[in-house]
Amino acid sequence: MLSSFIKGNKKYFKANTEHPLYxxxxxxxxxxxxxxxxxxxxxxxxxxxxRVFVTGAFALGLDxxxxxxxxxxxxxxxxxxxxxxxVEKHIHRRIRYIVYSEAEMLNMKWEEMNSQALLLWEN
Numbered sequence: 001m002l003s004s005f006i007k008g009n010k011k012y013f014k015a016n017t018e019h020p021l022y023x024x025x026x027x028x029x030x031x032x033x034x035x036x037x038x039x040x041x042x043x044x045x046x047x048x049x050x051r052v053f054v055t056g057a058f059a060l061g062l063d064x065x066x067x068x069x070x071x072x073x074x075x076x077x078x079x080x081x082x083x084x085x086x087v088e089k090h091i092h093r094r095i096r097y098i099v100y101s102e103a104e105m106l107n108m109k110w111e112e113m114n115s116q117a118l119l120l121w122e123n
Contacts, residue, residue, distance in 0.1 A: 001025065002061070014061045037087065043121060046083075048074040050102060052121040059118040069097040070117065072105050 003016045015022060043049050049071060053059075056068035071080070077099060084095045100108070 012060055014059075037090070045076075046071075046073075046079060047076045048123075049121070050123055051119065053117040054120055055117045056096075059116050064093075066094045066096055069095060069120075071097060071099045072102060073123075074101065075099045 001016055001019045001021060002013045004011055004013045006012070015026070043052070050073040051070075052072070053070040054068065055070055056066065057064035058067055080097070080099070084097060088095050
C-alpha cells in the first residue's frame with residue numbers, strides 16, 4: 001500500500017494511489033484526521049472552488065500538527081478565514097492555507113509543488 005523514494009539520506013514513504021484498497025483507506029484517514037469535515041463545510045459556502053490540495057507533511061503521509069492546504073478558484077477569503085479558525089479548534093490542528101485564482105495557478109511553477117501535493121477535491 002506504500003511506495004517509497006530516497007531523497008538525500010532519508011527514505012520517504014507515500015500512499016500508492018494505484019493500490020486497490022487506496023480509496024477505502026484514504027477515506028478512513030480523511031475522516032480520522034478531519035479533512036472530510038473541513039472540505040464539506042468549506043466548499044459548501046466558499047464560492048467557486050475549483051480544486052483543493054493538501055501539501056506538506058500530510059501529502060507525504062506524515063503526521064503533523066499543521067495541515068497545509070491550497071485552494072484554487074474564486075474564494076470568499078473572509079469566510080475561509082472564519083471557517084479555518086473554527087475548524088482548527090474542532091480538530092486541534094493548525095491549518096495553513098493559500099488561495100490562488102485559476103489564472104495565478106496557470107502562471108506558477110506548479111510542477112515543483114505538484115510532486116508533493118495531494119488533490120483532495122476538484123470541481
